[in-house]
Amino acid sequence: MTALLEVEDLRIAYGKIEAVKGISFKVEAGEVVTLIGTNGAGKTTTLRTISGLLKPVGGQIKFNGRSLRKVPAHQIVSLGLAHSPEGRHIFPRMTIEDNLLLGAFLRNDREGIAKDVQRAYDLFPILGERRRQAAGTLSGGEQQMLAMGRALMSQPKLLMLDEPSMGLSPIMMQKIMATIAELKAQGTTILLVEQNAQAALSLADHGHVMEIGKVVLSGSGQDLLHDESVRKAYLGED
Amino acid sequence: MNELPQQLVNGLLLGSMYGLVAIGYTMVYGIVQLINFAHGEIFMTGGFGALSVWLILPGGTTMWVALPLMIIGAVLVATTVAIGAERFAYRPLRGGPRLAPLITAIGLSLALQQAVWAWYPEAKSARTFPQLSGGPFHIGNVTIQTGDVFLLIAAPVCMAVLAYFVNRTRTGRGMQATAQDPDTAKLMGVNTDRIIVIAFALGAVFAAVGAVAYGLKYGIVDYKMGFLLGLKAFTAAVLGGIGNIYGAMIGGLVLGTAETMATAYINHIPGMQQLGGQSWADVWAFVLLILVLLFRPQGLLGERVADRA
Ligand SMILES: Nc1ncnc2c1ncn2[C@@H]1O[C@H](COP(=O)(O)OP(=O)(O)OP(=O)(O)O)[C@@H](O)[C@H]1O
Numbered sequence: 415m416t417a418l419l420e421v422e423d424l425r426i427a428y429g430k431i432e433a434v435k436g437i438s439f440k441v442e443a444g445e446v447v448t449l450i451g452t453n454g455a456g457k458t459t460t461l462r463t464i465s466g467l468l469k470p471v472g473g474q475i476k477f478n479g480r481s482l483r484k485v486p487a488h489q490i491v492s493l494g495l496a497h498s499p500e501g502r503h504i505f506p507r508m509t510i511e512d513n514l515l516l517g518a519f520l521r522n523d524r525e526g527i528a529k530d531v532q533r534a535y536d537l538f539p540i541l542g543e544r545r546r547q548a549a550g551t552l553s554g555g556e557q558q559m560l561a562m563g564r565a566l567m568s569q570p571k572l573l574m575l576d577e578p579s580m581g582l583s584p585i586m587m588q589k590i591m592a593t594i595a596e597l598k599a600q601g602t603t604i605l606l607v608e609q610n611a612q613a614a615l616s617l618a619d620h621g622h623v624m625e626i627g628k629v630v631l632s633g634s635g636q637d638l639l640h641d642e643s644v645r646k647a648y649l650g651e652d
Numbered sequence: 653m654n655e656l657p658q659q660l661v662n663g664l665l666l667g668s669m670y671g672l673v674a675i676g677y678t679m680v681y682g683i684v685q686l687i688n689f690a691h692g693e694i695f696m697t698g699g700f701g702a703l704s705v706w707l708i709l710p711g712g713t714t715m716w717v718a719l720p721l722m723i724i725g726a727v728l729v730a731t732t733v734a735i736g737a738e739r740f741a742y743r744p745l746r747g748g749p750r751l752a753p754l755i756t757a758i759g760l761s762l763a764l765q766q767a768v769w770a771w772y773p774e775a776k777s778a779r780t781f782p783q784l785s786g787g788p789f790h791i792g793n794v795t796i797q798t799g800d801v802f803l804l805i806a807a808p809v810c811m812a813v814l815a816y817f818v819n820r821t822r823t824g825r826g827m828q829a830t831a832q833d834p835d836t837a838k839l840m841g842v843n844t845d846r847i848i849v850i851a852f853a854l855g856a857v858f859a860a861v862g863a864v865a866y867g868l869k870y871g872i873v874d875y876k877m878g879f880l881l882g883l884k885a886f887t888a889a890v891l892g893g894i895g896n897i898y899g900a901m902i903g904g905l906v907l908g909t910a911e912t913m914a915t916a917y918i919n920h921i922p923g924m925q926q927l928g929g930q931s932w933a934d935v936w937a938f939v940l941l942i943l944v945l946l947f948r949p950q951g952l953l954g955e956r957v958a959d960r961a
Pocket residue numbers: 428433451452453454455456457458459460500609
């Protein structure tokens with residue numbers, strides 16, 4: 415059986431500078447896979463390339479057995495791949511509800527969309543309370559909820575989350591991580607990029623550690639969590 | 653001073669024409685941060701599109717039959733020119749230095765003017781535009797010229813259609829998303845290249861309606877007519893807050909009113925007797941632009957630049 419997402423020897427450059435230097439990993443359906451690593455390791459670059467916003471210089475990305483090489487960015491989501499970008503990138507001058515509806519931009523099933531909007535409000539009640547408010551007025555943590563809710567609105571086969579806990583208070587971070595655990599329990603397949611290695615590895619079935627454009631270590635979430643070099647470099651132990 | 657209501661109405665009518673053209677500047681800027689300085693010439697080609705339909709129609713056709721067809725002709729010509737400009741002049745430069753599309757726009761403006769001048773029959777000087785019959789209409793002390801009746805109806809209808817499109821349709825929402833964050837809009841499935849084409853086309857539609865209004869108001873179309881009107885409409889867009897579609901219409905109304913009032917009344921101020929009359933109208937319009945740029949550069953309805961993500 416082929417994996418849902420297969421990344422093979424992927425290389426990505428900004429001009430002449432190679433930011434991702436041949437990485438490979440897989441995400442199986444139903445799994446949570448995490449990419450962790452230092453600042454500038456190339457995690458965001460990798461996700462943006464999977465979503466078609468950047469074009470790779472080499473390697474393969476296959477989703478559901480199909481190469482994404484020739485698929486333009488705006489068609490990726492219709493294949494079942496949703497991306498909640500680093501820095502949240504909600505649409506600040508649109509209402510919370512319109513942000514969610516944009517997540518369902520290509521769907522035509524009105525009733526299903528309404529149901530999923532309600533589901534997002536159940537998952538994050540604060541969004542429902544403020545549905546008519548401009549999204550730019552939300553706090554950082556609430557914007558993160560909106561970004562995740564919006565990504566779920568496309569009913570993705572794979573949800574990519576880029577640093578959902580970035581810049582959040584410890585309480586808000588816990589809340590977001592609990593939500594990811596809940597999504598995992600519901601069977602959502604997730605590719606999670608995180609600085610918070612402890613939280614990410616605890617959740618993940620598999621993890622990959624990236625350093626300056628390469629995957630330097632891979633293993634199960636638990637193995638990496640207990641790996642000595644990982645503990646030193648990412649979990650603040652010495 | 654009892655002519656004040658009349659001047660006010662004149663100003664608002666003139667301003668609604670500016671507003672119709674201003675929408676094109678503001679929409680394109682809102683989506684691609686490009687000032688399409690050829691938009692005035694797109695407006696002008698719309699005027700000639702309408703005139704062409706009139707010339708093709710059999711003599712003696714009444715305006716009530718001709719006008720809808722002329723609007724369609726204006727829209728077809730203007731949108732074709734606008735889509736062509738986007739595809740062949742602007743798109744290849746996207747992502748390049750910001751000066752490049754600006755220079756292209758100036759070149760395109762001159763090329764469009766010269767093309768009409770050289771190739772359109774008898775267009776070396778202004779050509780007369782057919783007029784509506786009946787009127788003028790009197791409401792109290794205020795007179796509405798026959799030619800302006802079209803504006804009175806078309807401007808609000810256009811704004812209502814635009815507001816519906818932007819807020820209530822899927823493409824409209826995709827357009828808002830593209831204006832606010834193009835990469836994230838793509839992640840949602842919005843074909844942003846298509847949205848850009850739609851913004852150019854839609855701007856051209858409103859400019860074409862504005863051009864028909866111009867022809868009916870002034871009784872002529874002219875290969876140069878897009879230059880000054882384009883600049884005024886651009887002023888209106890900046891005045892209202894560039895990127896904001898309601899701002900474009902409001903900026904137009906404010907500009908038209910201010911220009912009309914200044915023209916009518918400034919020479920009543922002691923010491924400013926020489927500054928009255930129509931020949932100063934354009935000066936007041938651009939004085940207003942300079943004042944706005946100095947004191948409220950984000951425009952009346954614009955967000956501060958820092959609010960843009
Ligand atoms: N638009 C860009 N132009 C040029 N270089 C870039 C650009 N974006 C990122 N880079 C470079 O590519 C490398 C990888 O960046 P990337 O943002 O993918 O890292 P990251 O792993 O997501 O880091 P972080 O944890 O800080 O988010 C870095 O060296 C970065 O400076």
